[in-house]
Amino acid sequence: MSLLSVKNLGKAYRVYASEFQRIGRWFGLPTRPSEEHWVLKHINFSIEPGEAIGIVGQNGAGKSTLLKMITGTLQPTEGTVTVNGRIAAILELGMGFSPELTGRQNVYHAAGLMGFSADQIHEVIDDIEAFAEIGEYFNEPVRTYSSGMQMRVAFAVATAIRPEILIVDEALSVGDSYFQHKSFDRIREFQQQGTTLLIVSHDRGSIQALCDRAILLESGTVIKDGKPEEVMDFYNAIIAEKENATVSVRQLEDGSIQTRSGSGEATIESVSLHDAAGQMVEYVPVGEPVTLRIKTQINADIPELVVGYLIKDRLGQPVFGTNTHHLDCKLTDLSAGESPEYRFDFSANLGVGSYSVAVALHTADTHLARSYEWLDLAMVFNIVNISKDEFVGLAWMPPSVECVR
Template sequence: MSGVVLSVDNIGKAYVEYASELQRFARWFGFPVKPKAEHWVLRHLTFRIATGESVGLIGQNGAGKSTVLKMISGTTQPSEGKVALRGRVSALLELGLGFNPELTGRENAIYSAGLMGLPQSRIQTLMPSIEEFAEIGEYFDQPMRTYSSGMQMRVAFSVATAVRPDILIVDEALSVGDAYFVHKCFQRIREFREAGTTLLIVSHDPTAIQSLCDRAILLDDGRMVLDGEPQQVFDYYNALVAEKENRTVRTERSSSGRIVTQSGTGEAVIEDVALTDGGGLPVEYIGVGQAAALRVRARVVQGIERLVFGYTIRDHLGRPMFGTNTHYTDQPCQHLKSGDRVEFVVRFPMNLGPGTYSVSVALTSAETHLVNNYQWRDLALVFTVANIGLPPFVGSAWIPAAIEVSALDREPTA
């Protein structure tokens, strides 16, 4: 990775309302006209992306993510600041953007590829591979108005990635695809990454961001909140979702150097989190398949009617391996008073593959932290799983298998 391929300097976007169309025209020609109203949807955004780097852009709806991508791809201009790009850019933005519903998929593909700057001779050469990747059969030669949203996405992605770009920009268009084609799209994106393509992707899917991206940028209300490791940024994003007014979200650096995100209103708090082995002894290192227990102690600060404890085990990329809570298991605590203390012990076999894992814990009133979030702690505990004496295997789960092997009769020879 070397050199900056994308530079965003203090960009902002404002939508302006004028008292009349005449004032709007006057502004276009450089005359000083004071607008009737001015609404900034994005302000003071600055970041750099290096060649070959993959960056995720996350945030709640209306945070400004799509606006940023449109300014970077050139479909709209910033009201302030500037964007500098180096290399060929391919962008998959709003679904159907630039497509003519009266043209066939093939005709739209030719038109879109031409807008990407490809010569007609190259487009004709690429058309068989575009058609093959889209996998929509005879619909490729039918009007696009007959397409489902998933079929439109298939054509759009096939065209946008027909030639490996220097920079690939992907908005949330992939969210409308079927599971098979989305898997196929992400496989192509990974291949581009390995070949050196720079990736900028918007997605609400933490697994996609954490598996594809080197870092993530969190936007909230048109401004950058955080730029860091994907897991750290998603932890903070989850806390923002829980605390919409952002009054109790806080981050701190743990003794191991990790950024830990906490949030909550504080009616109940977590006092201690520990992982123990089968004998009840605290451990940070445990073997695949061994008996384990997660022990969490909580204290009630202010009387509450209902308390639910939940936890999630995540891998080193922040992807959830398993999680549940006492609402799902029908074990909520009821009518707690100030000063009450509760211990939760979760016993389970450590059927995870070798690697490093973390535990996120939460105290709420229901099955989700979006109702009453008393306390939420990401990276509350980190532990390592190792394969001790078991047959070698790959993957993130230990699923003991019995393989039967038997010889079959030979096929008769002619």
């Protein structure tokens, strides 16, 4: 049985010519609205116990509206939401805190609204205060809090008792780096204990680190539901898409999904990795010098060409990226028919594992300005440890050590 099931969910905001028509609609009378705007329509998905789902999409795609309907704070116009478990949600900063009440008083109030008894809250109030780490402010009015302090208390309350489903909107983005790390540690701990996670974020790293599935909303509908890396690559392509750009998706021989987008005015001909002797390689020893070669083709006269690459780990997390704009190596006034080639030399100071390379052709400092082509999974290579001391992690940073007694 699914822990959460959403079937044909939709939300419309309607305007009626008069209040009588609106009231008549409540009683089932056949009245037509003068205006109707659908924020969400035909949303279908289900979540199994222990899954971690990321909801992504551009502003206005309907993400927050969807979460509000799932938590019951907003009624759908059509469709159903079936929940088989207790939900803890952080949708908006403050969670309805009263600015005149202290943090402690608001904890009792908010936790009570979540269905906890006074005895249950009393048992965890000390843990909530300790987790929030706002010191004496816990007993001061919330109106004296910064947005980050409100977030600390809100998150501490929502996660004081482990829920079956934890829903987190963009609210965590207002917290400081320390508390974000602390919050994500608690989220991972809950995941290990079986909590289902539903998170909305524009942060690719958070989605790919926490989630095993992602859902992409666009104009109020689900346009992609799949592995986080595939969905985030497609989302990135949509953001970069221009009037004359296209987005294509194809499945590679190993089953992975490759996303390609751009205007096509310049295209990527080949991407390869070479060792110090110039030989093409797929396996690279830790710390060895390599050259990333990117061959391009100019298909139309363009004012500028910037070439960038991004190395990602097996989960799609960015490891390192740069481009010729930042490296002060730009070509300008290129003509159709030219075939520039770029060679990036660096040492493979990476941890053991599999990595992929994404390549972008564009103008200015990022591909969001004018994207000629973006290609994910342009190539894959593996780092192996042949001669270095054993270590763990994504980076090889060998230290010198001194032992003192």
